[in-house]
Amino acid sequence: MANPDLETPEFIERLRAGDRAAFALVVKHYHPRLLGAARTMLQPADAEEAVQDGWIAAHRALPKFEGRSALLTWLTRIVINQARMQLRKGGREVQFDPTEEGAADALAHRFNANGHWQEPPRAWALSGPDALLTRDELQHCLESHITAMPDNQRLALQLRDIQGLDFNDICNIMDVSASNVRVLVHRARARLFEMVDRFQETGEC
């Protein structure tokens, strides 16, 4: 989520006026999140470069920033645009629209023709010292499944469930409709749910 201290009108005014300490504070708090967003689309070294270029572009544009969206949303949009430009240079294009990618709901096969569970969710151990979601092996597994997702699902998941942005901001950043963002987030969650459920059953990634 955006840091409320960095989103007040007074703080934004300091930034617009070129206050170096204020800018350094924004970098300190938002750099890792921007890097996280760029890494959903690019290899780590390219993501670093996209974020660096994003900071340069943002610094130049700051005097014109009107605060119509949160600062974090505005910065994320700049970085995602930089990442898209990098991909274009390499002859790749990211399609954010979910209808283009045809990936089905990863849990669809768990239901019968009548729409009832034929393979219901297993009970996950959610508390105690050996709680499923805190196990190290599962973190690696989550990481590799997030990496293997289609780009648009990974970015939507990153912005919604990891960074905690609201849906309006995500629509604004990805330039897709609210219903499409919800489809992407749902599909990404269904993939991870299926993976965690299988891990609970088999202990394997």
Added chain:
Amino acid sequence: MLKCQEVELRADALVDGTPLSRRERLSLNMHLLMCRHCRRYVRQLRALTAHLRHRESPTAHDDQVQAVLDCVHHSKQTTD
């Protein structure tokens, strides 16, 4: 009465706190009252999304911040 598969598709609204119409909320709650599999699905989906939220990155190290500031400063000098 909603089918389980329809609940799976609508469970995100519960997790995200999306406002639902009275009718939608009633039909979801009715189903959840009667179906333990869907109750488990919603409970575990909530736990999964809460877990993902905690993976958010911490603040940047001072040397990372300095590297960004140097780069911005250098680019400004080149442009000026």
